[in-house]
Amino acid sequence: MSRVKSSIASYETKCVTSDANNIAHNGKSRTVGVLALQGAFAEHVEYLEACIAQHGYPVHVMPVRTAAQLERCDALVIPGGESTAMTQIASRMGLHEALARFVQDPRRSVWGTCAGLILLAREAADAAPAAAPQRPAALVEPLKALEVAVRRNAFGRQAQSFVATCDFSAFLGPSETQGFPAVFIRAPVIDHVIDPERVEVLHRLAGADGAPGTGPIVAVRQGRILGTSFHPELADDTRFHDWFLRDFVLGDHK
Numbered sequence: 001m002s003r004v005k006s007s008i009a010s011y012e013t014k015c016v017t018s019d020a021n022n023i024a025h026n027g028k029s030r031t032v033g034v035l036a037l038q039g040a041f042a043e044h045v046e047y048l049e050a051c052i053a054q055h056g057y058p059v060h061v062m063p064v065r066t067a068a069q070l071e072r073c074d075a076l077v078i079p080g081g082e083s084t085a086m087t088q089i090a091s092r093m094g095l096h097e098a099l100a101r102f103v104q105d106p107r108r109s110v111w112g113t114c115a116g117l118i119l120l121a122r123e124a125a126d127a128a129p130a131a132a133p134q135r136p137a138a139l140v141e142p143l144k145a146l147e148v149a150v151r152r153n154a155f156g157r158q159a160q161s162f163v164a165t166c167d168f169s170a171f172l173g174p175s176e177t178q179g180f181p182a183v184f185i186r187a188p189v190i191d192h193v194i195d196p197e198r199v200e201v202l203h204r205l206a207g208a209d210g211a212p213g214t215g216p217i218v219a220v221r222q223g224r225i226l227g228t229s230f231h232p233e234l235a236d237d238t239r240f241h242d243w244f245l246r247d248f249v250l251g252d253h254k
């Protein structure tokens with residue numbers, strides 16, 4: 001991964017030139033930004049690039065740190081990391097408003113993973129605010145695009161991180177290995193869907209009694225917006241990224 005991180009700067013420059021060329025020569029070319037303020041953005045860049053290289057999609061990927069870079073994107077991935085830190089950095093850099101406009105724009109597709117899901121939500125609450133009454137309120141400023149209420153750190157601390165093998169074949173399609181390793185790190189859950197007419201529940205974990213599909217909601221779709229509690233960019237499996245590119249970025253994302 002460090003190889004990817006170290007190559008980001010040079011590749012930002014490359015993207016500026018090739019974006020301009022591609023948009024000029026091919027109206028169907030798309031630019032996917034990965035918000036690169038904090039967190040696991042390099043891994044998303046790497047996975048998206050791998051899918052593009054494998055299938056020859058007419059898509060460019062670029063790390064996004066400014067409103068001007070965001071403006072050039074057709075789609076955006078908001079990575080996992082720390083939603084409070086991302087809120088603060090985005091506000092300090094004058095990017096928060098531009099991000100809110102972008103994710104609410106019906107022409108743009110968006111994917112939030114973990115902290116990214118928290119940022120996309122209409123409402124975000126802490127897991128147990130009563131447990132730390134002295135602490136100031138969390139400084140997450142959700143972008144209010146995805147009509148769900150999320151609960152942060154719903155499974156506990158970092159040490160309670162886990163991998164759940166999930167069957168996502170209903171939307172990723174059948175494959176030789178149905179199980180997808182969903183990595184949960186201080187993950188949020190979707191506490192409830194605010195607008196069930198618009199938001200489709202894609203996946204629920206097993207319930208406490210082990211019954212499949214009766215536990216917390218961990219993946220949702222609202223048309224052009226995808227939200228996942230877990231980190232597909234750490235799964236060593238690019239099927240989720242491939243689906244996002246095909247269905248949300250290049251498809252009509254209805």
Ligand SMILES: NC(=O)CC[C@H](N)C(=O)O
Pocket residue numbers: 079080081082083084113114115116118152153185186187188
């Ligand atoms: N892995 C993650 O993205 C963790 C999210 C983090 N707990 C938050 O609240 O932002």
